Amino acid sequence: MWISIVYSLVLFFLGVPWSQSQPFEPLDRNTIQWPDQGPPKQALIDLGRHLFFDPRLVENEQQSCASCHQPPLAYSDGVALSVQAHKGWQPTKRNAPSLYNVAWAPVLHWDGRISDGQCFVPEDTKQTVCLPALESQAFESMRSRQVYTGFLPKIKPVKAYQTMFQQAFPPGGEITHVHMARAMAAFERTLVSDRSPFDRYLQGDRSALSLAAQRGLELFSGKAGCIACHSGPLLTDWGFHHLGLPSEDPGRGEQVHTAAEKQRYHQAFRTPPLRNVGLTAPYMHDGSLGSLEAVVAFYDRGGDDAAHRSPLIHPLGLTLPEQQALVAFLESLSEAMPTESTASPGR
């Protein structure tokens, strides 16, 4: 703690503004890349929100996007592995990530398998279309949930949806899978989280972080070496690393092609953004670590499987108060969540 005070005093007397002395920049909403130049109409975002919360998405009408991406949990779902209604509630092989700030993600999913410019031939229009990452993800997500057999015929007769598609896609208001994906992605781009105590601290409110969290921030950027991968406004390098987490999942290794790449990325996963991480337990691609304390203890012992782990992962020798300070810092990355959800038309 005193180190932080002395550090701040030294900076103060040197006349160095805090913003230049620390490694993180605040999030800037103006840097969101909206397709088709500029933010879309509210009508498109509203349509996307209704679709996102609509349980008719799966054949048995028991699960919507929001079942696994719940607003009070920062759009994650609180279980280690999400379960799929249309597959008899079998678990998926991965943990559901938060959707906050997904607008900035250059690659999606733990293995980064979705990025901009992927092309599809939708069954309904039969015209090839190449989409940005979020639109591609929504399109794939609907397809994998058998929307082709169920969702479109169910929402097409709903008057309120007809009006919404009309307003979002004039003049025709066609109800197609690509239009649905565009609307959902527009809604997802509005999920911005930049009001955590850490954000207020970055904006100059030094009292926004407890002294423990300030000490945690120092450790994060110093002795604990977290910043080697968790850097930038979203606390991620968007790279892929093997942390020494025992797992059967090949991760990024399954998505690359040459033998050298396969070896390099075997069981490597995307560095997750850390905003709202206090709300998204359990952690890691397989949800195998139940709490932030467990995550920090895992890093402190240098992971559990040394065979392929990144050279950046090694025992850290943190004291218990240092581990607690890191947890306090990670908790300062969360903001208050909405509790309400949105009902969909005709439900």
Ligand code: HEC
């Ligand atoms: C059965 C639970 C479940 C449902 C339903 C679901 N998701 Fe997901 N979602 C997940 C899981 C699990 C992942 C991570 C998958 C992976 O990395 O392989 C994920 C990943 C994502 C991502 C990538 C996030 C990132 O940071 O990489 C987006 C975006 C997303 N889902 C949006 C949606 C949308 C839109 C819908 C509805 C069309 C939806 N999800 C329905 C569980 C679900």
Ligand code: HEC
């Ligand atoms: C070598 C790069 C690297 C370093 C260094 C690193 N991380 Fe990570 N972090 C990752 C990756 C990659 C994952 C996801 C791994 C997985 O799921 O297998 C992750 C996951 C996490 C998670 C779980 C997030 C979630 O949504 O599940 C937390 C919390 C976290 N790291 C905090 C830290 C802290 C604190 C430190 C410093 C002690 C640190 N990380 C150091 C790359 C790194």
